[in-house]
Amino acid sequence: MKKIQYIILLVIASCISACSSFEEMQLDPNRTTQASPALLLTNIETKAFNEVQLSAGLASRYLVYTDGVSLNQYYGWQRSSYQSYDHLRQVVKLEQEAQRTNQPVYGALAKFFRSYFAIGLTQTFGDIPYTESLKGDEGMFTPAYDKQEDIYLSVLEELKEANQMLATTQESITGDVVYKGDLKKWQKLVNSFTLRVLINLSHKERNTKLGVKQRFQEIVNDPAKFPIFTSNADNASLTFYDLESNRYPYFNNNDMKTAYYMDETFVALLQNLQDPRLPKFADPAPKAANLPAENLAAYGGVKGSETLDVNKARVVAGEASKIASRYYSSPTNEPSIAIGYAEVQFILAEAAAKGWVNANAEEHYKKGIEASMLFYNIPTAAIAAYLNQPEVQLSAGNKLATILTQKYISFFMNSGWQPFYEQRRTGLPAFDVSGDGALNQKRIPKRWMYPESEFNLNRPHVEAAIARQYPDGDNINSIMWILKEE
Known part of the structure; x- marks a missing residue:
């Protein structure tokens, strides 16, 4: 009997030792569990x-x-x-x-x-x-x-x-x-x-x-x-450097080189305002290759809402400008702005126009334009000439539309989805959905649906959130709380 008990104790001791060794083996002595x-x-x-x-x-x-x-x-x-x-x-x-x-x-x-x-x-x-x-x-x-x-x-x-x-x-x-x-x-x-x-x-x-x-x-x-x-x-x-893993995100991107063209409505907006940023954003259209780059008539676009075949035909005809080559040929290009001084000035201009603060809306508005143009290396003389144009001035009936349009222009290729969120909030500028390619019954979505993984792992809570917010269910046209007037 004592011999049996002794054997059992040995087995238990061996298990404890083995378990302890197993746990110790799971800790990599070369990998810290803390971080600087x-x-x-x-x-x-x-x-x-x-x-x-x-x-x-x-x-x-x-x-x-x-x-x-x-x-x-x-x-x-x-x-x-x-x-x-x-x-x-x-x-x-x-x-x-x-x-x-x-x-x-x-x-x-x-x-x-x-x-x-x-x-x-x-x-x-x-x-x-x-x-x-x-x-x-x-x-x-x-x-x-x-x-x-x-x-x-x-x-x-x-x-x-x-x-x-x-x-x-x-x-x-x-x-x-x-x-x-x-x-x-x-x-x-x-x-x-x-x-x-x-x-x-x-x-x-x-x-x-x-x-x-x-x-x-x-x-x-x-x-x-x-x-x-x-x-x-x-x-x-975020500044980019010509070093591996530190280069501009679309450097040497083949799609960028061959398949990204300017939207016609955006090009027309800049042309109507005689905006000197257009040559910074785009290359001249092949059809207008004989015109100098500073001539805004040299630029064209295709309609984002139009069908693929129509747009391809216009591209083949040389009517559309590609995005400027620096966006795919320069490893450093320009910094990625998450939030910038120009945006802050347009925010202040909007707040002043709404009467939230006692400030000069026009002053902040023009500082926002200047800041955007300086970021894109527009000469100061060209900035001054632009700011003096009648089309650029604020007037009593168009303050918010003019401010928000310039804010929209300043977001080109920076600030992530902020320009879309701004348009969703204000309706300005109008995004074209007139082409036959537009989906969602030609409506601009208001949100994204929740991830499928949430329905697999956290169903009761995600379904409760949907029921609380969206009477019509989890769909891209549902109106979230922030977009509802109070």
Whole structure:
């Protein structure tokens, strides 16, 4: 009997030893389970600020794709993804590492990036998981969906906290490939982005819970406490280098070289305004090869809503301008702007035109145009001549339309989906859907449907969110809360 007990004890001891050895073997001694906040910051910045997106250019009627049917161009998309939650996981890790290493300045930056990615997600879908999201380490794998109103309120508070933290710290930031550790520039970004968030809420200016106008005025009226962008040097932009994995996203892209042409409506807009940015955006059409590049009559386009065969025929006839060759031939080209000084000036101009702030709408409007043109290296004399044109002036009956049109022009090949969201919010400028290629019954979609994975992994919560928001179900024409007038 004792012999049997002894054998059992040996077996148990062996199991314990084996289990212990197995657990130890799962830990790679060469791979750290902790990360430097600096390394995390660099990775997050490159994901957040690389906002050069051809899909947005097609949907926003800047460009036309001619080698196949693009659902972004023809407004026939359906679902989008939750990829931004992968970036948010890194943001959560940044905040954790900021606490672990006692470097709260990275916690302030984490607040900004959490807000940045969350706004992108809610602009895409409507209600999203927010409060309970990314808490798998706490056993929360099926997060509830927060209402869009509550997400915006939380974001506004987070951004305000981030501004305060940045204003009161003397810590240094390393790993910063955008602002090189300049705390003041980060503070300007936080507040400038807050202005974008607030202008996105223009339909909610009577919402006392959000206090949109009051928050806007608080920032504008106290630049010492809430500094904002004051020049293009403050732009939140990602610079590209002629190094592997650091080049312009569409460098040597074959589709860019052969299949991306200018949208006819965008070319016509620039021609009507005699806009000197057109030669920066496009190459002359083959049909007008005998004209100098500075002659705007040398440019043409095809209609984004027209059928593929019609557009191909016009391309073969030499009527259409390709996107400027620098977008695919230069490894460095121009920085990718996530949010820039020009946009901030147009936001201020719109707010002044609406009476939100006591400011000169025309002054901010013209500063926005100047900032955009300087970014594209337009000579100062040409800028002055452009600003003096009658077609460019603000007048009592066209202030908002003129401001928003110039804002739209300034977004060419930067700022991601922001031009589409602006048009969705304001209806300006009108996006053409007259061609026979337009899908979705010639309607411009209002959103994207939730990812299929959510119905497989988090069905009760995603279905509850759909029922709460969209009486007609989860479809691309449903109107999210932010777009409804109050």
